[in-house]
Amino acid sequence: MYPPKFGYVIPDSIDEVNEFLSEHEDAKALAGGHSLIPMLKLRILRPSYLVELKGLNELHYLVNEQKRIRIGALTTHYEILKSNLPLLSEAASTVADPQVRNMGTIGGVISHLDPSADYPASLIAMDATVKIKGVKGEREEPFKDFAKDMFSPDLNPGDLVKEIIVPDFSGYTYSYKKLERRAGDFAIVGVAVLMRKESGVIKDVRIGLTAVNNKAVRAYEAEKMLLDRSLDDKLLEEASTKAMEYANPTSDIRGSSEYKKKMTKVMTKRALLDAYKR
Amino acid sequence: MKYVGKSIKRVEDPKLITGKGSYVDDIELPGTYYVMFLRSELPHAFIKVKSRENVFLGSQINPGRDFPIASNEVTYVGQPIAAVVARDRYEAQDLLESIEVEYQQLPFEVDPFKAMEDKVKVYSKLESNIHIKKEFFGGEPLKEIDKSPVVLTGELHNQRVIASPMETRGIVAWFDGNRLNVWSSTQSAHYLRRNLVSFLGISNIRVVQPDVGGAFGSKIITHPEEYAVSYLALKLGVPLKWIATRREEMITAGHGRDKWLRYKIGVNRDGTIRVLMGTVIGNLGAPYADANDDDGGNILSAARMLPGPYKIKHGYITAYGVNTNLTPTTSYRGAGRPEATYFIESIMEEVANELKIDPFEIRMRNVVRPEDMPFTNPFNITYDTGNYVEILNQSKPYYESLKSEATPSEECVGLGMYVEITAFGPWETARVYAKYDGKIVVVSGTGPHGQGEGTAFAQLAADVLEIPMELVEVKWGDTDIIEDGIGTWGSRTATIGGSAVMQASQELKKRIMEAAAKSMEADLEEIEYSEGKIRHKKTGKSIDLSEAIKSAYKLGIPLDVTSVYPVKKPTTPYGVHMALISVDKETGMIKVKKYVALDDIGNVINPLLAEGQIHGGSLQGISQALYEEAVFSDGLLQNGNFGDYTIPTAVETPKFSWRYVVNGLSPHPTGSKGVGEAGAVVGTPVIMSAIQRCLGKKFNYMPINLERALA
Secondary structure: OOOOOOEEEOOOOHHHHHHHHHHOOOOEEEOOOOOHHHHHHOOOOOOOEEEEOOOOHHHOOEEEEOOEEEEEOOOEHHHHHOOOOOOHHHHHHOOOOHHHHHHOEHHHHHHHOOOOOOHHHHHHHOOOEEEEEEOOEEEEEEHHHHEEEOOEEOOOOOOEEEEEEEEOOOOOEEEEEEEOOOOOOOOOEEEEEEEEEEOOEEEEEEEEEEOOOOOOEEOHHHHHHHOOOOOOHHHHHHHHHHHHOOOOOOOEOOEOHHHHHHHHHHHHHHHHHHHHHO | OOOOOOOOOOOOHHHHHOOOOOEHHHOOOOOOEEEEEEEOOOOOEEEEEOOOOOEEEHHHHOOOOOOOOOOOEEOOOOOEEEEEEEOOHHHHHHHHHOOOEEEEEOOOOOOHHHHOOOOOOOOOOOOOOEEEEEEEEEOOHHHHHHHOOEEEEEEEEEEEEEOOOOOOOEEEEEEOOOOEEEEEOOOOHHHHHHHHHHHHOOOOEEEEOOEOOOOOOOOOOOOHHHHHHHHHHHHHOOOEEEEOOHHHHHHHOOEEEEEEEEEEEEEOOOOOEEEEEEEEEEEEEOOOHHHHHHHHHHHHHHHHOOOOOEOOOEEEEEEEEEEOOOOOOOOOOOOOHHHHHHHHHHHHHHHHHHOOOOHHHHHHHHEOOHHHOOEEOOOOOEEOOOOHHHHHHHHHHHHHHHHHHOOOOOEEEEEEEEEOOEOOOOEEEEEEEEOOOOOEEEEEOOOOOOOOHHHHHHHHHHHHHOOOHHHEEEEEOEOOOOOOOOOOOOOOHHHHHHHHHHHHHHHHHHHHHHHHHHHOOOOHHHEEEEOOEEEEOOOOOEEEHHHHHHHHHHHOOOOEEEEEEEOOOOEOOEEEEEEEEEEOOOOOOEEEEEEEEEEEOEOOOOHHHHHHHHHHHHHHHHHHHHOOOOOEEOOEEOOOOOOOOOOOOHHHOOEEEEEEOOOOOOOOOOOEOOOOOHHHHHHHHHHHHHHHHHHOOOOOOOOOOHHHHHO
16 A cells, blocks of 8 residues: 655656666656556555656657557557547557546556556557657567567666557457456456458458467467458357467466466457457 | 435435545544554464564563464464554555564464364464354254155355455544543444453543444454554554555455355255254354454354244254454354355255246245244244235236346346344443534434434434424434444344434433423423424413423423333344346356345335445345455465455446335334345345356355356
């Protein structure tokens, strides 16, 4: 309940954030604070400083450009769910509860990398790119490489996620299916599907899985089975069985590994069918 | 102007909806220090704690003993072993981290069945882990079981759950040089005072129960921390405050249920039960006397209420209360009666399935008939009044209607019936007095903490005095403002506390009439009291209440009445609850869509508030069937936070509807019976009944979470 002592920094610019974080390796950037502060309260983390990002408006935007959407790291779940982005807005609507969605940010979620988070299933399916700013300048990296392992983003001391870029999937249908024990919970299993159809034939399909591996994965083989085909019961069964093979879940209070594996199939089936019918 | 029986809105609400309540952590005394507790990380160990400044050990607080604060040997994870005192909570937490504890690990036991073998003593000073063993015997059970054409056996577990009130425990204590002042989030100021008097050996103690954010049984007992903080306040002479964190609360308090039944029943082929035999085993957790006394009684309630509302004449039950190295269990809404109801209702369902009898019909064939009332069950509990056949008949249309709504293959209807004992003694107090300006003040010895009895008491007093409710102010929760009291638990407050309020109000009315008669120079027989006016029958001259009160003061007639209402026996409400559920057979997700309750709780003082109690209790009952369970690994609670311990949200809550019938009044002046616990008593088996019907199989454990529904 009671965080340990820490220093607090209110920077004037991103450059100042980069500089301070690189000089103080155990300092932590504070965005929405809905993962960092709970960890502080449990004293799981003991940073020397928190660096407040809230005032940095240059990290707070959502721009719909031609063929890509640029999302500032400080964009909140609420803002994303209101912005009508294919798949990602639906995923945002399932994150936690209204108060959390008012504060939590997409940059925070992917810098934290809880293996049960909602966004990663979509971001991996969307081939999202992460723009990172460090003391030496900016770099871009595919989300799948950025997420190195659970709770392990590809961030060096001084680095800050500046932007998430997703391709424009207008014309795609989509679905995010989250299985949860109770409203507001983290996912037991989350499956994100993006689909492009031409007269009932699947021309592109992307399946992202969350909560069933150390980090989100794409069920590539399942996607391949679906390409250039129309969805029927048999194909649905086969493809979701294939997707299940990508799940390597752990047993915890939310369910056994076997159950979660089975649910990967059920949720994939539902997400595919939902996307296909939309 | 009659208030009793009407859905009067709560007089408690205005201050609470404007943030003007005052809960224990809202109380600020100048110069307050904060207390936190160092807690055992092991289920059983000898401990050595290095003493240092501002750290107070068990050996100082209770020398030579391990309760309330362990001084030498810990017996559960979370048991307090030292208190720290600091300027604020952040510093207190820092100080906690700096304490060195040396543990010498000891063998531990968390399974009550194994603990009963006494191979591992959960505490070295115990003669046996078996804390209670009691047998209940009625009729000729051994003969009957031999004669029964059908005999069924089984085992059921009613799992450990955690009360989880939104406000945790907390206490402020201050010795002002003369006496000890204590504010605590408790279910009774008076009961806490008595315990502190006996622990501290001083009687100059005032206890205040401020606004309390729920309890559900978890704040009846005096907790180790309340003893320790009170002791330290005496010793240090500065105001001290302790507020439990949620994790602390979940690890150390509010654990309830956790009882097993191993049963054998003899049944006729038509489904009538001849005899009920078995063993009830309650896991009491560690040997903390306050808790063991509390939940020990609940184990006996669970055993004695096993026959439920059914006409079972022969029975033989052995009840055990067993110590283990888990958090000590205490009362949780229902306190033994939900376990009994879950056990007998599970058995009724099994008999129905086994003999292919409709679940409604099986209950109809077994319930106590109206001509048998009052009925005494084989374990000597008397069901006083009511008509069980009638309430089943009235429930039937609702049951049929829910069944017709259910989509075949994925939706089912379950039902449960209960009889409950409520309104326990031994007595309760009420003080009613009139201020010179005409204000009527009611003080109750009970300790409402959310149930709304402030409103009910105002209704009762206003009706007796025949005055507008606005003239009545209700208070409670301060040992200085009334002689004494028992408290709020056992669904007793409105009935027993309310009867005391009626008694005191009647006595006050009598005194006011005496004063009026004197001032009108009439005999008492010559005047009559009606609607707050006193009228001379012959002359027609009348004075109103406020004039009569003023003359009482002038005549020296005291208008301050305290009544003690003694209680002989509990009274027994009953009812039938039903639910429509849906099961997602691919994921195991169960949703409760509709919940219908019919209860006979005697005279209903306030239907709005009674219904609120049914909604709240039923949801907790539903939650035990579907969501809640204290999960342990090596004696350590695995889900000690609201992320992992899933109490339901609005999304999981069904649509409730409630009907009440009045076929059995209680013998008390209010005519009422308790309703506070009824929903929690029967809600659980209602859901289990529906689940077992949907999935076509029997479960002998709970909760039926997603995965278990598929198992």
